[in-house]
Amino acid sequence: MSDDPQNVVVVGASLAGMRAVQAAREVGYTGRLTLIGEEVHHPYDRPPLSKEYLAEGDLTTIHEFPGAADLAESADVDLRTGTRATSVDLDAGIVSTSVGTVEFDALLIATGVRARRLPGTAHLDGVHVLRDLDDARNIRAAMDARANMVIIGAGFIGSEIASAAVKRGLEPVILEAAHTPLVRAVGEAGGAGLARMHSRNGVDLRCGTAVSEIVGSDRVEAVRLADGTEIPADLVVVGIGADPATEWLDSSGLTIDNGVVCDETLRAADNIWAAGDVARWTNPLFERPMRLEHWTNAGEQAIHAMENLLNPDEATPYGHVPYFWSDWYGQRIQFAGIPIGEPHIVEGDFDSDNLVALYREGDRLAGALAVNRRGDIMKYRVQIAKRGTWDAALAFAAKRSAANASAHA
Secondary structure, eight states: OOSSOSEEEEEOOSHHHHHHHHHHHHTTOOSEEEEEOSSSSOOBOSGGGGTGGGSSSSOOOOOBOTTSTTHHHHSOEEEEOSOOEEEEETTTTEEEETTEEEEOSEEEEOOOEEEOOOTTOTTOBTEEEOSSHHHHHHHHHHHHTTOOEEEEOOSHHHHHHHHHHHHTTOOOEEEESSSSTTHHHHHHHHHHHHHHHHHHTTOEEEESOOEEEEEOSSBOOEEEETTSOEEEOSEEEEOSOEEEOOGGGTTSOOOBSSSEEOOTTSEEETTEEEOGGGEEEEETTTTEEEOOOOHHHHHHHHHHHHHHHHSGGGOOOOOOOOEEEEEETTEEEEEEEOOOSOOEEEEEETTTTEEEEEEEETTEEEEEEEESOHHHHHHHHHHHHTTOBHHHHHHHHHHHHHHHHHHTO
16 A cells, blocks of 8 residues: 555545545545445534434424535545445455445544444334434434433433423433433533433433333333333433444454554554544543544544545644533533543532533643533633643633623622
């Protein structure tokens, strides 16, 4: 293979894949670009699927990315939707797919993740995950029919779905196996604090609750708990996490360990790169391996990976401050950085709709959690990127708090 690729293939046609091919053209790449996507749809935005898309009434959100429909013409991309990658031969430079083979001399893997499903429920109508547009359409239709709704998993996806249901006047029940939700995302105290938002909005959240069975023959009728309790349901949405979509790489020889393992430049092997939810790389900003399922990371990482792919001799490390947001019951939750330890509240509290809490690693600011403080979170993200100190973060927080108090006096 050549270090100057003339035939670049990107597998995965969601945000990361689309940003990657666009970036290639924007930096002047004139070789062949092929974008392979398993879904039949043009590349589209996923975050609205658990938010605006589930709202009652006419759809108002455009989910397809601008330029996706004419990507083939505008960026001279060989876009192959409805095409599933099944394996790859790195030595031969061939990706095998459900409809034939595709040759490459450089490959960018951006296949994302697959939502986990409950074993033994594939035959039951009314049991869904929410990962793609078709999932969202099915859930929306059931909500339109005023379904009795049980959500399994109190993570961000489950919480956003519950919020959409409440806005419609439905009464969802959320079942969470852990005693505290979102511990990995925001810490024990952070998870417990955010979970109180459910009770403030009248939602029945049951933590430390194990599901033993989904009851029904052809269609779901109830959810049976480990203690024998049955909750009637004709709609069950499963939000228990996702796994990297790497099964097609099992025989590739690449290192697969909770994703495609890459170095800090996003290189998985010679002429093989990865980006987005499927990539596990060493983040130099935090000096540890990470795999992020965040919208912001997918786009930024894909651009960086493509630039390195096209100029591998001058590949640069990808340093990134994780950032995500979630909307619950009309409130905007945002997080930047990593949730080391427990949050130190610098403004507001978890029982109101106003909060800023900081996370510390040694003498360094490691993370920031905010509720309805959109003007603050990016300032903390900049501090984290600059390896700002904890004392400097506290001083900044004090100034922000004083300014906010003066503005509302």
